[in-house]
Amino acid sequence: MTEHFDVIVIGAGVMGSAAAYHLAKDGWRTLLIERFQIAHTYGSSHGESRIFRFAYNNPDYARLAMQSYPHWRALEAASGERLLEVIGGLDIAHEPAHHPDVEAVAKALAQVGGRFELLDADQIRARYPQWRLGDAAMAVFSPDSGFLRATRCVQVMVEQAVKHGATVREQEPVTAILPGQPVAVLTGVGRYSADKVIITGGAWINDLIRHVSLQLPVRVEQAQVTYFTPLRNAESFQRERFPIFIHWRNPIPSYGFPIIDRPGIKVGFHYEGYFVHPDMPRTPRDETTRQVLAYVREHLPDAAGAPFEPTACLYTNMPDEDFVIDFAPGFDNIVICSACSGHGFKFGAGIGRALADLVEHGATDMNIAHVRLRRFTSLSSS
Numbered sequence: 001m002t003e004h005f006d007v008i009v010i011g012a013g014v015m016g017s018a019a020a021y022h023l024a025k026d027g028w029r030t031l032l033i034e035r036f037q038i039a040h041t042y043g044s045s046h047g048e049s050r051i052f053r054f055a056y057n058n059p060d061y062a063r064l065a066m067q068s069y070p071h072w073r074a075l076e077a078a079s080g081e082r083l084l085e086v087i088g089g090l091d092i093a094h095e096p097a098h099h100p101d102v103e104a105v106a107k108a109l110a111q112v113g114g115r116f117e118l119l120d121a122d123q124i125r126a127r128y129p130q131w132r133l134g135d136a137a138m139a140v141f142s143p144d145s146g147f148l149r150a151t152r153c154v155q156v157m158v159e160q161a162v163k164h165g166a167t168v169r170e171q172e173p174v175t176a177i178l179p180g181q182p183v184a185v186l187t188g189v190g191r192y193s194a195d196k197v198i199i200t201g202g203a204w205i206n207d208l209i210r211h212v213s214l215q216l217p218v219r220v221e222q223a224q225v226t227y228f229t230p231l232r233n234a235e236s237f238q239r240e241r242f243p244i245f246i247h248w249r250n251p252i253p254s255y256g257f258p259i260i261d262r263p264g265i266k267v268g269f270h271y272e273g274y275f276v277h278p279d280m281p282r283t284p285r286d287e288t289t290r291q292v293l294a295y296v297r298e299h300l301p302d303a304a305g306a307p308f309e310p311t312a313c314l315y316t317n318m319p320d321e322d323f324v325i326d327f328a329p330g331f332d333n334i335v336i337c338s339a340c341s342g343h344g345f346k347f348g349a350g351i352g353r354a355l356a357d358l359v360e361h362g363a364t365d366m367n368i369a370h371v372r373l374r375r376f377t378s379l380s381s382s
């Protein structure tokens with residue numbers, strides 16, 4: 001027998017969980033289907049923390065982050081759990097070659113009315129003596145940056161969706177989507193139908209959207225984060241004194257977090273270029289750990305103790321590093337969402353609102369015009 005729903009959401013990473021949470025809260029009969037268990041570690045949305053920031057070099061993402069912020073706070077109010085910690089953030093350039101990157105962040109923040117301070121090398125040294133950056137360094141400090149407790153965000157959104165009546169099916173890979181009115185969705189164990197469908201497959205997005213005759217030019221990359229036990233002055237790496245950071249540098253930017261729940265700072269390289277198949281085992285690479293340790297030794301020497309808990313995760317990158325959120329071309333009842341490129345989590349609660357708006361009203365006030373499919377003329381639905 002086919003169970004019928006108003007909306008089926010495929011994939012329970014941060015994007016699918018957020019969409020299901022908003023839809024169920026709005027009173028839509030919602031089914032959320034996940035191929036693994038909720039909060040599993042094979043996709044992109046698990047872990048202790050993700051950076052939250054308005055500080056982008058692109059005002060469209062800065063605006064979308066600002067719009068997402070109240071949705072995270074509303075989720076906290078509904079669940080009674082603190083998920084977003086605002087502790088401030090630094091965008092750092094230690095060489096003149098990267099000053100334009102940091103200046104672009106300041107410019108975008110100014111454009112959208114975000115708060116920030118520009119710091120020169122002396123100011124950075126005085127405020128953040130943990131850093132070794134040299135005399136050419138400059139930084140933007142954004143007081144509104146911080147971190148989200150990633151795994152808990154997903155779990156809490158699913159809990160809230162269920163509280164509002166959503167049905168969740170775990171360990172059920174979707175094997176086919178049959179467009180129509182209604183849309184049929186088949187899994188290894190069940191057959192469901194719905195008036196509308198939202199597809200959020202993360203690294204598996206192309207396996208799912210082939211059923212609507214679409215493929216995106218995404219490349220799946222293994223990304224790694226590693227913790228480092230401070231050698232000395234551990235108190236200077238606590239959240240009150242060590243803001244999250246993005247360090248614009250060659251060959252690739254790095255980013256990191258203060259000590260949160262584990263006894264060390266967490267650091268990663270953004271876009272390492274190690275491309276994988278999403279079904280491959282996630283194996284942290286010793287070479288990456290060594291390179292990140294060398295980076296920490298150079299720029300944060302007091303933190304450069306023993307590396308621990310290296311963790312691999314997946315980036316699903318579009319060539320332009322922008323997301324895709326839109327109706328599948330030719331279908332007004334199927335919405336697709338590929339919102340990673342290594343920077344999607346912070347928008348999760350807001351993108352969930354946008355996805356819910358698209359199926360509920362066909363349009364949204366969330367700032368997603370820049371991530372619609374129309375930028376690819378050959379794929380566009382409008």
Ligand SMILES: Cc1cc2nc3c(=O)[nH]c(=O)nc-3n(C[C@H](O)[C@H](O)[C@H](O)COP(=O)(O)OP(=O)(O)OC[C@H]3O[C@@H](n4cnc5c(N)ncnc54)[C@H](O)[C@@H]3O)c2cc1C
Nearest residue numbers: 011013014015035043044045051174202313340344345346
């Ligand atoms: C190491 C790392 C660090 C990051 N740091 C940041 C950061 O600091 N700030 C930030 O904003 N972003 C960050 N990101 C990016 C962010 O985590 C991602 O943009 C976001 O998690 C993507 O969520 P998603 O829901 O699109 O994908 P996923 O989390 O992968 O969810 C997709 C889900 O779909 C399920 N699925 C796939 N196929 C099927 C099927 N056939 N049937 C049923 N279910 C299916 C998958 O199992 C999965 O659960 C980081 C990512 C990584 C990997």
